[in-house]
Amino acid sequence: xxxxxxxxxxxxxxxxxxxxxxxxxxxxxxxxxxxxxxxxxxxxxxxxxxxxxxxxxxxxxxxxxxxxxxxxxxxxxxxxxxxxxxxxxxxxxxxxxxxxxxxxxxxxxxxxxxxxxxxxxxxxxxxxxxxxxxxxxxxxxxxxxxxxxxxxxxxxxxxxxxxxxxxxxxxxxxxxxxxxxxxxxxxxxxxxxxxxxxxxxxxxxxxxxxxxxxxxxxxxxxxxxxxxxxxxxxxxxxxxxxxxxxxxxxxxxxxxxxxxxxxxxxxxxxxxxxxxxxxxxxxxxxxxxxxxxxxxxxxxxxxxxxxxxxxxxxxxxxxxxxxxxxxxxxxxxxxxxxxxxxxxxxxxxxxxxxxxxxxxxxxxxxxxxxxxxxxxxxxxxxxxxxxxxxxxxxxxxxxxxxxxxxxxxxxxxxxxxxx
Numbered sequence: 172x173x174x175x176x177x178x179x180x181x182x183x184x185x186x187x188x189x190x191x192x193x194x195x196x197x198x199x200x201x202x203x204x205x206x207x208x209x210x211x212x213x214x215x216x217x218x219x220x221x222x223x224x225x226x227x228x229x230x231x232x233x234x235x236x237x238x239x240x241x242x243x244x245x246x247x248x249x250x251x252x253x254x255x256x257x258x259x260x261x262x263x264x265x266x267x268x269x270x271x272x273x274x275x276x277x278x279x280x281x282x283x284x285x286x287x288x289x290x291x292x293x294x295x296x297x298x299x300x301x302x303x304x305x306x307x308x309x310x311x312x313x314x315x316x317x318x319x320x321x322x323x324x325x326x327x328x329x330x331x332x333x334x335x336x337x338x339x340x341x342x343x344x345x346x347x348x349x350x351x352x353x354x355x356x357x358x359x360x361x362x363x364x365x366x367x368x369x370x371x372x373x374x375x376x377x378x379x380x381x382x383x384x385x386x387x388x389x390x391x392x393x394x395x396x397x398x399x400x401x402x403x404x405x406x407x408x409x410x411x412x413x414x415x416x417x418x419x420x421x422x423x424x425x426x427x428x429x430x431x432x433x434x435x436x437x438x439x440x441x442x443x444x445x446x447x448x449x450x451x452x453x454x455x456x457x458x459x460x461x462x463x464x465x466x467x468x469x470x471x472x473x474x475x476x477x478x479x480x481x482x483x484x485x486x487x488x489x490x491x492x493x494x495x496x497x498x499x500x501x502x503x504x505x506x507x508x509x510x511x512x513x514x515x516x517x518x519x520x521x522x523x524x525x526x527x528x529x530x531x532x533x534x535x536x537x538x539x540x541x542x543x544x545x546x547x548x549x550x551x552x553x554x555x556x557x558x559x560x561x562x563x564x565x566x567x568x569x570x571x572x573x574x575x576x577x578x579x580x581x582x583x584x585x586x587x588x589x590x
Contacts, residue, residue: 172196172197172209172210172584172585173195173196173197173202173205173207173208173209173210174195174196174197174208174209174210174211174212174541174581174584174586175193175194175195175196175208175210175211175212176193176194176195176196176211176212176214176219176543176545177193177194177211177212177213177214178191178193178213178214178215179191179192179193179194179214179215179217179218179219179545180214180217180218180219181194181218181219181220181535182218182219182220182513182514182517183220183221183514183534183535183536184220184221184514184515184517184518184521184522184523184533184534185221185518185521185522185533185534185535185536186534186535186536187514188514188535189512189513189514194219194535194543195208196541196543196581196584197584198584199540199541199583199584199585200537200538200539200540200541200584201535201536201537201538201539201540201541202537202541203537210586212545212579212586214545214579216547217545217546217547217578218513218545218546218547218548219535219543219544219545220252220517220521220535220543220544220546221517221521221522221525221532221533221534221535221539221542221543221544222252222253222254222255222521222532222533222542222543222544222580222581222582223251223252223253223254223255223498223499223520223521223524223544224253224254224255224256224468224520224521224524224525224528224530224532224533225248225253225255225256225257225470225471225473225495225498225520225524226256226257226422226468226470226524226527226528227257227259227398227399227422227424227470227471227472227473228244228248228253228256228257228258228470228471228472228473228494228495229244229258229259229261229473229474229475229491230244230245230256230258230275230279230287231244231262231475231562232262232275232278233262233263233264233271233274233275234262234263234264235262235263237477238475238476238477238480238562238563239475239561239562239563240562241278241279241282242282243475243560243561243562244473244475244495244561244562245279245282245284245285245287246284246560247473247493247495247496247559247560247561248284248285248495249284249285249580249582249587249588250495250496250560250577250580250588250590251471251495251496251497251498251499251577252498252499252544252546252577252580253285253471253495253498254285254286254532254542254543254544254580254581254582255285255286255287255288255525255528255530255532255533255542256285256286256287256288256473256495257287257288257289257290257314257315257528258275258287258288258289258290259290259317259319259320260289260290260291260292260293260297260316260317260318260319261297261318261319261320261321262275264296265292265296265297265319265321266289266290266291266292266308266313267291267292267294267295267296267297267303267308268303268308269304269307269308269310269311272289272291272308272311272312272313273311273312275287275289276289276311276312283582283585283587284582284587285582285587286530286532286542286582288312288314288528288530289312289313289314290313290314290315290316290317290319290344291303291305291308291309291313291315291316291317292308292316292317292318292319293305293316293317293318293323293332293343294318294323294328294332297318297319297321298321299318299321299322299323299324299325299328300325300328302328302331302332302335303316305335305336305339305341306339309339309341314342314528314529314530315341315342315343315344315396315528315529316332316336316341316342316343316344317343317344317345317398318345318346319346320346320445322348322350323345323350324350324351326383326387329345329383329384329387330387330390330391333387333388333390333391333393333395334391334393336391336393336394337391337392337393337394340394341394342394342395342396342529343393343394343395343396344395344396344397344398345384345395345396345397345398346397346398346399346446347377347378347380347381347384347397347400347405348372348376348377348380348446349375349376349377349379349380352372352373352375352376352379353372353376355370356370356371356372356373356376356447357369357370357371357372357443357447357485357486357490358370358371358372358432358435358443358447358448358485359371359372359374359431359432359447359448359449359450359453360372360373360374361432361449361450363432363433363435364432367435367438367485369435369485369486370486372446372447374401374402374403374404374449374450374453375404377400377401377402377404377405377446378402378404378405378408381397381405381408381409382408384397385408385412385417385419388412388417388418388419389417392418393418394418394419395418395419395420396419396420396421396422396527397409397419397420397421397422398421398422399422399423399424399427399445399446399470399472400421400422400423400427400457400460400466401423401424401427401446401447401448401449401453401457402449402453402456403452403453403455403456403457405421406456406457406459406460406465406466407456409421409460409465409466410460410465413465420467420526420527421465421466421467422466422467422468422469422470422527423457423460423461423466423469423470424444424446424469424470424471424472424494425469425470425471425472425494425497425498425501425502425505426444426448426472426492426494426501426567427444427446427448427449427453427454427457428454428457428458428461428469428501428505429454429501429504429505430442430448430454430567431448431449431450431451431453431454432447432448432449432450433451434448434567435448435485438484438485439485439567440481440482440483440484440485440488441481441492441565441566441567441569442567443481443485443488443489443490443491444472444490444491444492445490445491458505458508458509461505461519462509462511462515467519467523467524467526467527468519468520468523468524468527469498469502469505469519469520469524470494470498470520470524471494471495471497471498472491472492472494473492473493473494473495473561473563474490474491474492474493474494474563474565475491475493475561475562475563475565476489476491476492476493476563476565477562477563478564480565481565491563491565492565492566492567493559493561493563493564493565493566494566495561496559496560496561497554497566497568497573498520499520499544499546499575499577500552500573500574500575500576501568501573502516502517502519502520502575503516503548503573503574503575504573504574504575513548521533521534522534540583541581541582541583541584542581542582542583543579543580543581544577544579544580544581545577545578545579545580545581546575546576546577546578547575547576547578548574548575549574550574550575550576551572551573551574551576552572552573552575552576553570553571553572554566554568554569554570554571554572554573555569555570556569576590577590578590
């Protein structure tokens with residue numbers, strides 16, 4: 172189909188373009204100007220940007236369909252303008268066999284919605300003992316390997332994994348958290364946790380684990396992505412590691428840019444996250460790190476949880492928050508607070524995320540995949556259970572009014588969402 176988007180404010184962070192104009196799409200790709208379109212979309216007053224790329228979105232299949240389904244979460248992705256997403260391996264069973272990965276990819280492709288990139292399990296059953304057949308999983312479509320939120324306590328196993336990954340050039344994605352120091356903890360180890368009587372996770376549980384990972388990267392030169400930084404100390408360590416030239420990248424969960432442990436209030440289980448919400452100082456350091464590029468990109472860390480998993484005392488509640496539909500408004504909120512131009516703000520969920528994921532989307536250059544989102548940056552939405560398409564209604568932002576409303580989502584030149 173030949174599709175013309177006219178009168179849009181076109182923002183392409185990869186090239187720095189920010190100008191009013193028309194966008195042409197043909198045969199699933201961004202095209203040069205052509206004479207006659209089969210369909211025309213008038214985007215007056217709207218921003219046309221590359222479709223958003225979310226590098227951490229749990230789709231809950233296979234195994235956790237009672238929390239969410241592929242259909243519900245793909246619909247949530249498109250409503251949020253997310254056209255590409257990476258799903259962590261901590262499903263049930265985990266994504267540790269080629270057959271499981273192939274099944275997930277076929278299911279996602281049959282829905283003809285957002286592009287799904289599986290992250291393969293680093294160890295069998297995510298038990299942290301034996302390595303998976305990474306080469307076979309890569310052939311089936313895995314773009315990286317990870318433990319998800321499952322711990323990997325044996326440093327020798329991690330060392331072997333990085334040696335193997337470095338040999339074949341496979342990226343490894345890791346959460347930096349010392350298992351022993353975090354054991355039993357549910358909140359940031361600080362005044363709020365003490366006042367509420369909650370067991371804490373100290374910030375050095377992250378920095379000690381990160382120091383180990385960085386030392387192993389020095390030894391193996393493996394490409395490692397650090398998932399969900401949460402502390403100021405870790406941001407400084409990543410800044411130094413990049414200055415040193417280590418092959419490392421990192422991301423931050425979108426909730427950690429806006430919330431801190433004070434937001435736990437009176438045991439709000441929607442604020443039970445992994446990693447936990449840290450101090451105001453940590454939150455501000457993460458926001459600055461994302462601005463200056465120390466932190467490469469933001470992600471939703473989308474984790475839908477059923478009501479039974481959240482309507483429990485804080486320490487017993489399942490960690491996680493829904494985020495696919497909030498990625499745009501919360502990113503815009505961060506950019507506005509930092510007084511950033513829209514090109515730089517959107518880069519963190521388009522071109523920068525594409526670079527981390529290793530995909531060709533996230534840009535509007537001629538010949539690039541025609542994954543495009545049209546959104547109204549000024550239109551506000553009051554976040555409610557009814558307004559969310561995700562099966563998971565668990566978010567700390569229920570009741571908030573946030574700016575940034577997606578009007579149209581296009582994947583591979585096909586209009587897949589309109590509002």
